[in-house]
Amino acid sequence: MRNLDIDLLRTFVAIAQYETFAAAAARVVRTQSAVTQQMQRLEEEMGCALFEKRGRHKTMTPDGVRLVAYAHKILALNDQAVQVIQTGGPIEKIRIGSPHDVADSILPNLLRRLSKLSPELQMEINVGRSPFLMDALRDKTLDLAISTRYDDAFPGIKLRTSPMVWICAEDFIFNPAAPVPLVLADELSLFRKLSIECLDAHHIPWRTSYLSPTLTGIKAAISAGLGVTARTTELLDANMRVLTEADGLPRLPEVAFYLYVQPTCTSAVLRDLFDSTDRIATRFGPPFM
Template sequence: MKDRCISVYYREMARNFDIALIRTFTAVADHGSMTVAANMLHMTQSAVSQQIKRLEDMLGCTLFERENRGLRLTDAGERLLGNARRMLILNDDIWADMTETIVEGSVRLGVPHDLVGTVLAPVLKAYAERHPQVEISLVCGSSPELMQALDNGAIDLGIIEEPLGTSKGECLTVDRLVWVGAKAGSAYRKSPLPISMVADTCAFRPSVFAALRDDGRRWRTVFENGNIEATTATVRTDLAITTWLASTVPADLDILGAGDGLPDLPIFSVNLYLSKSEATPPATELARHIREGLMRPRQIAAA
C-alpha cells in the first residue's frame, strides 16, 4: 500500500525530471547492465537500481525487463529513451553555453593508436573549432606508454584503455574486445594462429594471450612495431587476425567469434586520466569535450 501511495504521488505531483535520473537511465539502456552503468557513472549498483526505481515510480511504468544476458527495455522504456537522449544533449549544450569562458594556452593529449582516428577525431575537431586560441599537441602510443607519460608529466591528460574494473580513472565508455579478420578470410583457421598487434606494449596483449592460453591455442605474432596502419594491412591481406574494441572495427573487416573457434575476450573500459599536477583551463575544457563527445554519437544515432 505504501509503495502504491508513493507511485501515485510521483505521477500526480512530480512534473520535473531529475537530469541525474535520466543520465542513469540512458547509461543502463546503452549497456543493458546496472553493473556496467554503475562503473561508468562511479556509483554503486544499489544506487543505480534505486535511481531506476525512482524514475519508474515517477512515470508509473516499468522501464526494464530482466533477461538471460542482462536488461532489456520495455515498450515504455523504448519510448522514453529517444526523448531522454535529446534531453541530455540539450542540458549539456545549455550548460556549456552558459558557463563557457575564453580558453587559451596549450594542452597535450595522449591517445591510443586505435582511438585517435576513430571515436576521438570528431571530438578533437569540435574542440579546435570552439577554442582556436588553444594549441593542441597529440601524443599517440599504447595505453601503458601513455600512463607512464602521465606520471612523468609529459602529457596533460590521457585516454587509457584498461580491462573493466581495474581502472582508477574516469570511465568514459565500455566496449567489448573482439577478434578481427579479413572479409571471407582464412587466417583465423591457421595453426599456430597468426596474430598482429600494434605494439608489444599494447593494452590488449596480456588479455589476448591469456585467452589463447586458457583455450589451449598456439599462436605466433606477425607484427608488433607500433604502426596501426601496418597492423590493419596485415589483417586486410589475411596474413593475420588482430583484436580491437568493437566500436573501432573498420566496416571492410569481419568481427570473429566463438563460432569461428576463437575464445571470448574481456570487456575493456576507455578511461580519462588527468595529470597529477594542477589541471590547466585548456586541459579541463578538453576533458569536458571528450566526456560529452564520447556519449554524443550514440545519443544522436539512437534518437
C-alpha cells in the first residue's frame, strides 16, 4: 500500500483551486519547476497520470479529478490532528449565520458537511435576517453566512433558487375582487419589496393587513387567517396553502440563496467547504484565499 505525501497533496489541491501551475506555485511559495517536479512525484506515488496536456496548458485527468476530493479530506484531517494535539483542544470555532427561512433546510446540510470535514469543530449558529447577517460579515462577527442578498464584495456562491409563492391559511377565503390583504415584514425585507413590486406591476390593489419584523410573527398571522404573504416554499406548513394565477394573483420571481465567507477568514475548513461547493455552484466576488 502506497503512502501519500501531504506536501504533494497540498500542492495538488492548490493546482485544483487556482487552475494553473504558476498560480499554485505562488500559493505554496515554490517555483513553478518545483511544483512540476512535485506533481511528477505524486503521479509516481499514485501510479497513474493526474494531468494531461491540452494546448499550452495542463488539465486534470479523470483520475486527477477524483483525487481532489480525497486530497481535501486527507489535508483537513491532517491539519485537524496536528492542531488538536498541539493545542490540546478543538481546532477552531466557526461563526455561521442563516436566515430563518432555510434554518431547517439549507443550514443543516451545511453543518453536516462542516462536521464531516472537521469533527472537532465548534460551531456557533446565528439565525437572523439577511441584511443583519451581511452586516455581521462586514463587522467580522460572522465567518460564514447564508443570505438572500447578492453582494459581490464578499467571496460568494449561489447555492440554489427557491420558488416564491403566495401563501395563506388552509381555510382562508381569498377575494380577488378586494385589495389583497398582505402580511408583511418591515421595509428591510426582500420578500416585502418583491411582493409589492409584483402586485403594482400587475395593477392589483393591496393593503397591509399585518406587519411583523420576524418570520415567527408572519407565520402566526398567516396561520390565524389574517391575510396573504409572499415567501419561498420553505415557509409552508400543513395548515397553509398556495394561491396561484388561477386565484387571480400573479406569478412571483424566484429567490436565490447565497453562501458568503468572511474574506479575511483563514480557516482551512471553510476553504475546503467553499472549494468543494464551488465545483457544483456558481462563484462570484473576490477570491477566498
